[in-house]
Amino acid sequence: MIRVAIGGKSKSLLKHLTEAPPEKTTTEKYETWEQEDLIVFSWLIQNIEPNIAGNLTEYPTAKALWDALVVTYSSGKDKLQTFNLHVKANEIRQNGKSLEEFWIELQGVWGEIDRIDPNPMKCKDDIQAYTQIRSEQKLFQFLNGIDRKFEPIKREALRVDPLPTAEAAYAMVRKEAAHQVILGATNSETHGVATGLVAAETDGTGLATKSFRKFDGKKKTTREDKSHLKCEECGMSRHTKDHMFRDYRISRMVDRWA
Numbered sequence: 475m476i477r478v479a480i481g482g483k484s485k486s487l488l489k490h491l492t493e494a495p496p497e498k499t500t501t502e503k504y505e506t507w508e509q510e511d512l513i514v515f516s517w518l519i520q521n522i523e524p525n526i527a528g529n530l531t532e533y534p535t536a537k538a539l540w541d542a543l544v545v546t547y548s549s550g551k552d553k554l555q556t557f558n559l560h561v562k563a564n565e566i567r568q569n570g571k572s573l574e575e576f577w578i579e580l581q582g583v584w585g586e587i588d589r590i591d592p593n594p595m596k597c598k599d600d601i602q603a604y605t606q607i608r609s610e611q612k613l614f615q616f617l618n619g620i621d622r623k624f625e626p627i628k629r630e631a632l633r634v635d636p637l638p639t640a641e642a643a644y645a646m647v648r649k650e651a652a653h654q655v656i657l658g659a660t661n662s663e664t665h666g667v668a669t670g671l672v673a674a675e676t677d678g679t680g681l682a683t684k685s686f687r688k689f690d691g692k693k694k695t696t697r698e699d700k701s702h703l704k705c706e707e708c709g710m711s712r713h714t715k716d717h718m719f720r721d722y723r724i725s726r727m728v729d730r731w732a
Contacts, residue, residue: 612640
């Protein structure tokens with residue numbers, strides 16, 4: 475990461491980590507080199523833990539400091555570390571994480587593998603063959619790690635001849651994931667509308683039952699026709715003598731308990 479930080483500021487400064495310093499002179503060229511070397515030296519110190527940096531300020535050049543750091547902290551081409559990284563790449567699973575998060579995690583492990591276990595081939599054809607093997611390995615690790623809901627797109631990717639790169643497969647799966655999100659939302663909305671219609675029909679307000687409701691078995695109530703009644707006591711219509719005295723008794727009872 476330090477090399478990346480320095481190279482990002484100025485690629486010409488990277489030589490201060492790898493090249494031996496020029497002979498010390500009083501020329502303007504040497505003074506320019508010395509100024510640049512001090513800049514790189516300060517960047518190195520700033521990226522080291524303070525409790526460690528205090529013991530490293532006595533190194534004369536940035537290269538001397540860098541070499542000391544490499545010897546002290548670099549694991550070099552440790553085969554055990556390489557083995558562990560390959561195992562980790564094979565065991566990484568999406569497990570419900572976002573596709574982007576899973577992909578970034580894989581990319582980090584692959585980058586470490588490429589750094590400590592680079593392509594050892596020298597011949598052009600051998601380099602291409604080895605690169606192809608690594609590419610297929612990454613593809614298999616990616617497809618092996620994605621969630622089961624992507625099984626159809628996984629089989630589709632493996633049927634392609636020649637096999638796609640891991641990057642191309644990731645693009646395919648990412649597109650499928652976006653489609654699943656869209657279709658999932660659409661299906662949910664459709665299900666909600668259908669459920670609403672069924673519920674509406676159940677309580678008699680649906681489209682099918684708005685105009686034609688099923689007979690619920692209850693007898694329709696009608697008012698009694700009293701137009702033919704006539705009271706013999708008072709001579710008025712729409713009630714009888716019995717009705718009049720019944721109403722009178724009810725009225726007296728109410729007055730008594732009021």
